[in-house]
Amino acid sequence: MMTLTKSRLRSAAAALLAATALLPLHxxxxxxxxxxxxxxxLDLRAKVEAMRAELNGRIETKADKSVALDMNNQxxxxxxxxxxxxxxxxxxxxELANTQKRQKDFYVDLDARLRKxxxxxxxxxxxxxxxxxxxxxxxxxxxLLFKSGDFKTAAVALAEFVRQYPESGYAANAQYYxxxxxxxxxxxxxxxxxxxxxxxAYPDSPRAPEAMLIIAGCQTELKAAANAKKTLTELVSKYPxxxxxxxxxxxxxxx
Numbered sequence: 001m002m003t004l005t006k007s008r009l010r011s012a013a014a015a016l017l018a019a020t021a022l023l024p025l026h027x028x029x030x031x032x033x034x035x036x037x038x039x040x041x042l043d044l045r046a047k048v049e050a051m052r053a054e055l056n057g058r059i060e061t062k063a064d065k066s067v068a069l070d071m072n073n074q075x076x077x078x079x080x081x082x083x084x085x086x087x088x089x090x091x092x093x094x095e096l097a098n099t100q101k102r103q104k105d106f107y108v109d110l111d112a113r114l115r116k117x118x119x120x121x122x123x124x125x126x127x128x129x130x131x132x133x134x135x136x137x138x139x140x141x142x143x144l145l146f147k148s149g150d151f152k153t154a155a156v157a158l159a160e161f162v163r164q165y166p167e168s169g170y171a172a173n174a175q176y177y178x179x180x181x182x183x184x185x186x187x188x189x190x191x192x193x194x195x196x197x198x199x200x201a202y203p204d205s206p207r208a209p210e211a212m213l214i215i216a217g218c219q220t221e222l223k224a225a226a227n228a229k230k231t232l233t234e235l236v237s238k239y240p241x242x243x244x245x246x247x248x249x250x251x252x253x254x255x
Contacts, residue, residue: 122169125206129169139170146177155181172202176211188218209235209244216248 119130131139142157158178162171179194195211195218202208212235219228232248239245 124169124173127169131169135165135168135170138164139168139174142174143177146181151181151184155185172198172205172207175202176205176207179211179214183214183218188221191215192218203238206242209239209242212239213244213247216251 119132120136121128122131122136123129138157138161142154142161145154145157148154155178158174158181161168161174162178165171165174168174175194175198179191179198182188182191182194192215195215198205198211199208199215212231216228216231216235219225219231229252232252235242235248236245236252
């Protein structure tokens, strides 16, 4: 639009100049003499040239202003786009930071959970054993029942423990207390069977001599005095330095 207007203005100025230049001399001669006619034509041409220069100046000024306005508009548009890009970058940076934090929290939580599942080293009757959390929880729950005096429920929990964790560092103890729960319920036959497992399967356990003492006590209650004496004698022979052996010696004196 700017170029078209500029062209039209220049064309009009040129046309005016051409029309002035072609004015017939004889028309002027009728009114002026030759010198006056020439002067009038020159003055008119000068005025046309001045008008054309003014028009060109106006056109150039308008063009410069238009160019400056276009450049300003383009600058503002560019700055607006840059602002939008910066906003997008800030959003992306924030999302990235949040994602990294969530990932870090996830791995920290996962590591903590895995650590909870890892076996722990515990000392049981002077020996170190690896015990996993589920194993520890099951044993503690069974023993809590035993200590509370709920021998019937404790027997079920202890039996399940030795079935599920036969190689556990707590297995000998769990088997021994299983026999004790039967003895506490006056079930000597079940108590003898349970304690015999301790003596055979875990002969090095501190619970083995105690298990033999319970076996002998149950045999006495079942009127099997000979078997009770034999068990006490074996106890003193196998575990002479144990506390249970001292009790066995006292009982043997009365037989």
